[in-house]
Amino acid sequence: MIRFCDILFSFLGIIILFPVFLLIYLLIIIESRGSGLYLQNRVGKNGVDFVLYKFRTMRIESDKKGLITIGDKDPRLTKAGFILRRLKLDELPQLYNVLKGDMSLVGPRPEVRKYVDMYSSEQQKVLQVRPGITDYASIQYMNENEILGKASDPERVYIEEIMPHKISLNMRYIQNISLKEYFHVIFLTLKAIIN
Numbered sequence: 609m610i611r612f613c614d615i616l617f618s619f620l621g622i623i624i625l626f627p628v629f630l631l632i633y634l635l636i637i638i639e640s641r642g643s644g645l646y647l648q649n650r651v652g653k654n655g656v657d658f659v660l661y662k663f664r665t666m667r668i669e670s671d672k673k674g675l676i677t678i679g680d681k682d683p684r685l686t687k688a689g690f691i692l693r694r695l696k697l698d699e700l701p702q703l704y705n706v707l708k709g710d711m712s713l714v715g716p717r718p719e720v721r722k723y724v725d726m727y728s729s730e731q732q733k734v735l736q737v738r739p740g741i742t743d744y745a746s747i748q749y750m751n752e753n754e755i756l757g758k759a760s761d762p763e764r765v766y767i768e769e770i771m772p773h774k775i776s777l778n779m780r781y782i783q784n785i786s787l788k789e790y791f792h793v794i795f796l797t798l799k800a801i802i803n
Contacts, residue, residue, distance in 0.1 A: 609787050614713050618706035625700060632663050632697060635688045642668040645701060650718035653738045658710040660718060661701035665689025682757070693753065696801060702741050714793045715740025716778035723771060734778045742797040743781050745774035750800055 622629075633644035646664040649657050666684040685693070692698040705711040711718065718739035727734075749755070752770065756762040781789060 610712065610714075610785075610790050611709075613787070613790065614706050617713060618703040621700075621703045622707065625703075628697075629700060632688075632692065632700070636664055636686070636692075639688050640667055640686050649721065650739070651721055651724040651735065652710055652718055653735065655724070655732075655735050657721065658705070658718075660710075661704055663692055663698040663701060665692050665698050682753075696750075699741055706741065710738070712738040712740045714743060714781065714790045716743055716782070717741075717746055717774070719771075723767070726767065726771075727775070731772070731775045734775055734782065737782055737785070743778055743793060744796075745777035747793075747796050747800050748777060749774060 636644040642664065644664055646662045646666075647659050648662070650660040652658045665686060666682075666689055667686060689698070702711060706713055715738050716734040724732075724735070749770065755770070756765060759765040781793065
């Protein structure tokens, strides 16, 4: 039933938000050279890599200078990219990932291979389910970029503090997967975005 909801909501989201997708894409390519989309390999269910879609918020090849984003202090961010990240609009293309079956609307955020390789055997349990656009960790860490922006060593803070806590929050959903929990997380996400 969750997969049916994923297909229905992602399909409707893509159709309804298509004008917004087009406007965002145009704003990105007008401001900086390159594609309006950013494609990145992430680790999905059962440890299988997939291509994650996002609106590009940084200048071309910025990911070669590090995977951690440090909020408004990050010089790699474009002006449009800063706003898109602040409003979480850069994540909208992931509705296509949901429609394809790479992701669910609700589930642990997919991580890059570099950090997944650091998971303990217990932490690897998050790979037993489809990754998602939102979950309890996404809600609690909506200001993650700001936290990292204040850190003297953002990558260390992410690896040693944020990542383990996010995984423990992921487990809360994984251990209680149900349609009720699915809609509860979506409701909390919408509430957090509005607030």
